[in-house]
Amino acid sequence: MELVTSVLAIAVFAGASLVYAAVGEIVTERAGVLNLGVEGMMIMGAVTAFAAAVASGNAMVGVVVGGVVGGIMALVHAFATITLRADQVVSGLALTLAGGGLASFLGQRLGPGGAPLVGMVGPRFHGVPIPWLSDLPVVGPALFDQDVLVYLLFLVVPAVWFFVARTRPGLALRAVGESPQTADAMGIGVYRVRYLATVFGGVLAGIAGAHLSLAYTPGWTEHLTGGRGWIAIALVIFATWDPRRAVLGALLFGGVNAIQFRLQAEGTTIPASLLNMMPYLLTIVVLVVITRFEALRHRLGAPAALGLAYDREERT
Amino acid sequence: MSRTGSHGRRGLAVALRGITKSFPGVLANDHVDLEVRWGEIHALLGENGAGKSTLMSILSGLYQPDEGEILVGDDEGGLRPVTITSPRAAIHLGIGMVHQHFKLVPTQTVAENVILGVEDMPFVLDLDAVARDVAEIADRLRMPVDPTAPIWQLSVGEQQRVEILKALYRGAEILVLDEPTAVLTPQEADEVAAILRSLAAEGKAIVFISHKLDEVVEIADRVTVLRKGRNVATMDVADTDKHRLAELMVGREVATTIPKPPAEPGPTVLALEGVVVRNERGLVALDHVDLEVAAGEILGIAGVAGNGQRELTEVATGLRRPDAGRVVVDGKDLTGASPVAFLDRGVAHVPADRLGRGLAGNLPLADNLAMRAYRHPPIAVGPAIRRDRMRAFAETIIERFRVDAPGPDTPARNLSGGNQQKAILGREITAGSWAAARGHRPVLVAAYPTRGLDVGAIEHVRARLLEQRAAGTAVLLVSEELDELLMMSDRIAVLHGGRIMGVVTPEETTIEELGLMMAGEAHR
Ligand SMILES: Nc1ncnc2c1ncn2[C@@H]1O[C@H](COP(=O)(O)OP(=O)(O)OP(=O)(O)O)[C@@H](O)[C@H]1O
Ligand SMILES: [Mg+2]
Numbered sequence: 067m068e069l070v071t072s073v074l075a076i077a078v079f080a081g082a083s084l085v086y087a088a089v090g091e092i093v094t095e096r097a098g099v100l101n102l103g104v105e106g107m108m109i110m111g112a113v114t115a116f117a118a119a120v121a122s123g124n125a126m127v128g129v130v131v132g133g134v135v136g137g138i139m140a141l142v143h144a145f146a147t148i149t150l151r152a153d154q155v156v157s158g159l160a161l162t163l164a165g166g167g168l169a170s171f172l173g174q175r176l177g178p179g180g181a182p183l184v185g186m187v188g189p190r191f192h193g194v195p196i197p198w199l200s201d202l203p204v205v206g207p208a209l210f211d212q213d214v215l216v217y218l219l220f221l222v223v224p225a226v227w228f229f230v231a232r233t234r235p236g237l238a239l240r241a242v243g244e245s246p247q248t249a250d251a252m253g254i255g256v257y258r259v260r261y262l263a264t265v266f267g268g269v270l271a272g273i274a275g276a277h278l279s280l281a282y283t284p285g286w287t288e289h290l291t292g293g294r295g296w297i298a299i300a301l302v303i304f305a306t307w308d309p310r311r312a313v314l315g316a317l318l319f320g321g322v323n324a325i326q327f328r329l330q331a332e333g334t335t336i337p338a339s340l341l342n343m344m345p346y347l348l349t350i351v352v353l354v355v356i357t358r359f360e361a362l363r364h365r366l367g368a369p370a371a372l373g374l375a376y377d378r379e380e381r382t
Numbered sequence: 383m384s385r386t387g388s389h390g391r392r393g394l395a396v397a398l399r400g401i402t403k404s405f406p407g408v409l410a411n412d413h414v415d416l417e418v419r420w421g422e423i424h425a426l427l428g429e430n431g432a433g434k435s436t437l438m439s440i441l442s443g444l445y446q447p448d449e450g451e452i453l454v455g456d457d458e459g460g461l462r463p464v465t466i467t468s469p470r471a472a473i474h475l476g477i478g479m480v481h482q483h484f485k486l487v488p489t490q491t492v493a494e495n496v497i498l499g500v501e502d503m504p505f506v507l508d509l510d511a512v513a514r515d516v517a518e519i520a521d522r523l524r525m526p527v528d529p530t531a532p533i534w535q536l537s538v539g540e541q542q543r544v545e546i547l548k549a550l551y552r553g554a555e556i557l558v559l560d561e562p563t564a565v566l567t568p569q570e571a572d573e574v575a576a577i578l579r580s581l582a583a584e585g586k587a588i589v590f591i592s593h594k595l596d597e598v599v600e601i602a603d604r605v606t607v608l609r610k611g612r613n614v615a616t617m618d619v620a621d622t623d624k625h626r627l628a629e630l631m632v633g634r635e636v637a638t639t640i641p642k643p644p645a646e647p648g649p650t651v652l653a654l655e656g657v658v659v660r661n662e663r664g665l666v667a668l669d670h671v672d673l674e675v676a677a678g679e680i681l682g683i684a685g686v687a688g689n690g691q692r693e694l695t696e697v698a699t700g701l702r703r704p705d706a707g708r709v710v711v712d713g714k715d716l717t718g719a720s721p722v723a724f725l726d727r728g729v730a731h732v733p734a735d736r737l738g739r740g741l742a743g744n745l746p747l748a749d750n751l752a753m754r755a756y757r758h759p760p761i762a763v764g765p766a767i768r769r770d771r772m773r774a775f776a777e778t779i780i781e782r783f784r785v786d787a788p789g790p791d792t793p794a795r796n797l798s799g800g801n802q803q804k805a806i807l808g809r810e811i812t813a814g815s816w817a818a819a820r821g822h823r824p825v826l827v828a829a830y831p832t833r834g835l836d837v838g839a840i841e842h843v844r845a846r847l848l849e850q851r852a853a854g855t856a857v858l859l860v861s862e863e864l865d866e867l868l869m870m871s872d873r874i875a876v877l878h879g880g881r882i883m884g885v886v887t888p889e890e891t892t893i894e895e896l897g898l899m900m901a902g903e904a905h906r
Binding site: 232233234235237238240241244245247248249250251252253254255367370378379 | 442444445446468469470473479481485486487488489490494495497498499501503504505506507509548
């Protein structure tokens with residue numbers, strides 16, 4: 067029992083940044099924009115959030131700055147792919163590469179007086195146990211003894227799901243991703259929706275980075291994100307573009323991580339890299355299952371216009 | 383024709399003046415004028431590529447004109463100039479358009495599609511209430527649809543209803559319908575005509591694009607004819623007739639009947655024996671079908687769409703493997719063979735779905751035309767392709783089949799529908815003649831080859847099909863138009879619920895009998 071509780075607690079803690087990034091990317095992709103720059107936005111969010119927290123002495127300021135930086139990077143992607151109709155894959159990859167390089171550079175000199183951030187200790191988020199709820203068996207410590215950014219997710223995930231599934235602008239968002247021609251003919255501003263969705267995704271990716279540098283592994287080290295941005299993108303597919311399932315996926319990834327730590331601590335012979343593979347294998351299985359059934363494909367498949375630029379006077 | 387009175391609106395609903403629009407290499411509209419009155423059904427006619435859809439897309443804000451002005455009328459006969467910078471602006475002006483290619487989100491429900499983009503919806507949608515609302519309006523207009531069904535599950539006829547519903551839900555007073563009946567069955571087309579008439583009687587202005595002249599003469603009040611992007615004439619329908627309209631469109635006399643020499647059927651080339659096919663949903667789509675098509679014969683397939691036609695053409699061309707039964711081409715059992723094997727034996731295919739299966743829209747026309755030929759010399763040189771020869775090959779098809787395109791390098795999607803059809807037909811017929819040169823007896827499976835075509839193009843396509851028949855090709859012709867089947871076929875097989883209800887000759891049957899067989903109420 068104690069094992070389950072601790073694995074679950076680590077899974078939630080480790081999965082939080084994945085949920086932020088994946089939910090953001092879901093919204094972006096629902097509008098038909100593929101942003102492979104998540105890793106870059108996340109790492110830039112991480113470094114700027116930590117720097118801002120150190121400078122201001124306030125971790126929350128760090129979160130805001132990380133979100134803004136992620137949003138600005140997404141804006142660049144939006145401009146390149148929506149307005150200039152550049153290839154979304156290329157632009158996203160460029161964002162990831164540039165973000166990684168820029169983050170290392172900034173890490174060298176964003177400390178007080180231009181000092182490197184590496185090795186510095188700054189403000190961070192601590193677990194804030196919620197009275198009574200955190201005493202619940204098993205789930206208590208896992209869900210209710212976490213930091214505020216985790217608690218914020220309890221609001222963000224349902225809100226995003228509700229927005230996408232049940233509201234008027236959510237309907238517009240989905241239509242833009244499925245058939246921009248239709249949305250346009252129905253008077254929806256396709257570009258506006260795509261810009262907003264892309265920037266929203268960037269803000270969440272930035273916050274995801276902030277959670278890493280301000281809570282999960284407080285401080286700044288090179289390659290802090292360690293490919294989590296890519297995992298988040300895989301999660302979007304695993305979650306079949308539904309924020310609720312993204313949570314499940316993130317817990318799975320986080321859980322496997324946690325189990326792997328435990329097993330390593332106990333000296334297992336299963337190589338860690340094999341364990342790490344599991345969630346990816348699961349993603350492939352899920353995808354294969356989806357594509358087998360027409361009804362599922364229509365309900366759970368990728369937005370039909372994902373990755374495609376839209377031009378009103380272009381024939382389709 | 384005085385149509386004021388009952389609805390109490392006077393004058394013009396909309397006036398387009400001097401509209402000019404060019405695309406790379408094409409002048410689609412050249413100073414076009416169009417005036418539509420309140421309460422009238424105004425037909426817009428013209429050959430494929432004449433610029434009808436372009437003109438209407440300008441009115442609905444999708445395209446920006448290079449030149450010209452748009453004026454919108456009020457109820458008292460006044461007119462004011464407007465600029466329509468976006469579809470949203472058009473919607474605000476009460477202009478609604480049903481596009482030639484449906485603008486629907488396939489994964490969303492009917493109700494969601496209807497309210498998409500409607501501004502006075504609450505932030506949090508009550509989709510149940512919306513569904514009730516939509517169902518009520520649909521019933522009032524006698525266009526029943528299930529508001530909770532996702533679009534992809536609906537037939538084209540039902541999708542068409544959703545499109546009209548969508549425009550009316552937005553309060554369209556000026557309604558443009560771009561070939562609304564092209565893909566509908568005759569019954570569904572009649573329903574649409576009835577709806578349009580009642581809308582016009584309410585005082586709405588309706589622009590109606592169609593290639594079916596019978597339909598135009600029957601339901602329109604006035605008609606405007608375009609040719610190569612220019613105005614040719616505007617007149618009252620009462621003052622003209624079908625033949626005159628056809629002539630105005632094409633600029634020459636059009637033969638409505640083509641001389642058909644008596645058939646000289648040779649040996650059987652294509653035979654289906656006890657073919658059973660289940661569709662994607664596991665339902666029986668073809669139920670023990672036996673058919674034989676002889677060289678030099680046209681076998682027509684009649685039936686209401688969705689009764690197994692698609693599966694039949696797919697089985698006959700190797701695109702689908704039958705669950706039981708055999709497919710024999712020229713004496714050789716090809717059951718389960720690949721489409722390429724069918725092709726190499728001379729089976730050519732004009733598919734129903736032009737851009738889905740017929741053409742790769744983003745590729746140049748030349749690549750599309752060479753798709754049946756690139757594996758063989760002279761285009762293929764070992765593993766490489768000679769692009770110059772490919773272009774030359776494409777040019778000959780473009781010329782021979784009178785495909786109207788800026789050139790072989792234009793992306794196929796930019797061609798008008800009729801010209802896409804001519805291009806496919808040209809490619810397939812050429813492929814058949816190559817197979818003939820290699821000693822095979824060619825087969826041509828043509829699904830709805832004249833759908834969406836103008837009268838001139840239809841004449842052209844039919845002449846090519848008869849030419850193939852005379853050359854000894856076995857032709858399987860699937861069509862929804864009984865007139866066409868009676869005119870073209872040597873024998874007609876009627877499909878209903880995946881079964882052959884009977885095979886008749888045009889001489890010894892009537893439209894009535896065919897109708898009964900199509901409905902499954904008569905056997906032969
Ligand atoms: N978006 C576009 N890009 C390039 N060319 C275009 C575009 N839209 C139309 N055209 C060209 O403009 C001309 C007029 O096309 P349009 O679609 O208006 O014809 P149409 O009268 O509606 O024909 P159809 O009866 O086949 O539908 C054609 O030559 C077409 O290829
Ligand atoms: Mg058209």
